[in-house]
Amino acid sequence: MSTVARHLRVAHQVANKKERDILTKLATGRIYIKKCRCPVPGCHFQGQRLDRHLVAFHTELSKKRRQAYSVRAKKEEAIDQLGKLRASDPAIPMVSQLDVQASEGGSPVPSHQEESEEEEGHCNNPACKRQKQALEKNLSDLETELNRLRKRYRHHFHQSLVKAVLVSESRGGKDLT
Structure with a gap:
């Protein structure tokens, strides 16, 4: 993690520590998603332990697919955290644009249709x-x-x-x- 944080600080000039922490956690997959909304289309779960919910209630999905939804939830959570940080008008300006892109419709989080096109096993x-x-x-x-x-x-x-x-x-x- 220290290498990722250093890379963000040096190569991308991410001076805001909170922003750097969020981006580092996103890059290493350590975003806390236990209380996030379920990213599976048509599922309205938003409660405790999203990680367990995906395994227990989405048995129709392959393990790989559940992992992809977990990654998607992590990206959405990171974007949400970046948006909240930007809304707080931090003293040290933010460099990343993930939250701005998402709010403008150019979301770096793939849509359900884009994900289904990437799925293995096309018929x-x-x-x-x-x-x-x-x-x-x-x-x-x-x-x-x-x-x-x-x-x-x-x-x-x-x-x-x-x-x-x-x-x-x-x-x-x-x-x-």
């Missing part, structure tokens, strides 16, 4: 490929519909809020809570 069966394409199209359509519904909800919420403000103002501001 070369044409039926599997057609089914995969159909599922990806279905997912894309559902995401489009979700975005449309979110816009509609925001519009409806905004309209009801404006209406409530107008009613409140007409009654002297007593009804708005």
Whole structure:
């Protein structure tokens, strides 16, 4: 670990000790993830011992896949810690950009789709490929519909809020809570 920390300090000029500690832990895989959210898509676990949860509740995943999700959780946690450190406006400026890239959508943490493309054991069966394409199209359509519904909800919420403000103002501001 001291070699990694020294490399960060000398080669990358990471002067902020807290930032260097987070990056060193990320590089060596020593990020504490026991209380992190489960990175497996569709799983909403967020409690004690994520490391045990992955083994006990995701038996459908291979050992290699569980390790990949563990690494993903560590990256997400490190990015979260870097973001909190940046938000605290440290006296010694930060050098890394991992948290900034993640917030701008250029996340260094691979998406579920990118991970599934990297998985071993691709199916070369044409039926599997057609089914995969159909599922990806279905997912894309559902995401489009979700975005449309979110816009509609925001519009409806905004309209009801404006209406409530107008009613409140007409009654002297007593009804708005």
